[in-house]
Amino acid sequence: MIDLSYFSLGVLLWLGSCGFLITLRREDKSFLEGKKSQSQEILSLDSGKIKELEMQLQMKTADLILATKKIEALETQLQITIDRLEYNEDEYLKSQQQSEIQVTNLEKQIETLEKKCLALNEEIETLPPQLIKDWQKKSFELLQTLLANYPTAKVMVKLKPDFPAKNLIPLLAPLDKILSKWEIESIGKPWEKVSYNPLIHYTDEENLTPNEKVYIRFVGYSQKGKILLPAKVNRTLPGQNKN
Known part of the structure; x- marks a missing residue:
């Protein structure tokens, strides 16, 4: 005969192990x-x-x-x-x-x-003293009209600042006579456009080249081919824009 007590114990142990395994599996799954x-x-x-x-x-x-x-x-x-x-x-x-x-x-x-x-x-x-005196006398004779009128002209200009300049020009006529007498010729005319020539012109402009077109600002003078005073020239006239 089979001992039921041992059989029951085995069944209980098997069921317990199954439950433990199921619980363990659930816990692992949750984890x-x-x-x-x-x-x-x-x-x-x-x-x-x-x-x-x-x-x-x-x-x-x-x-x-x-x-x-x-x-x-x-x-x-x-x-x-x-x-x-x-x-x-x-x-x-x-x-x-x-x-x-x-x-x-x-x-x-x-x-x-x-x-x-x-x-x-x-x-x-x-020079001999007499020659100097003669030269001074001749020069004075040529300039006497100008020398006589010059002091009066200064007073007139001082008293009348608006005195027309053209009225003074006749007083300077003796200068033309002196220049002609001494065979002195002018180099160029005021504001005349000419070609720059360093032999007869001078300037304060920079880098002027020969034959460059310039204007005579102040005339020069020569005597029998000898340059006494070169004419002053510039690239522009008074009031003109240099650019």
């Missing part, structure tokens, strides 16, 4: 589902953080691009400023060099004129 849910939450949180970081990165990148463009613009402006400074420095140096050349030329002209004056004074001192 796995919890882990899965937790992983999804973590992934969801990581995704949001990544998007936020991506947006921040895009903003930083945009700021960096803008800053780079500003730096390039500033570098361009700096280069332009440097170029202008170099150009202004070159122009200043050129102007300084030209001024130095003009000063040197003027000093040479002054030195030449001083030498001529000394030579003329020496020549005059060597």
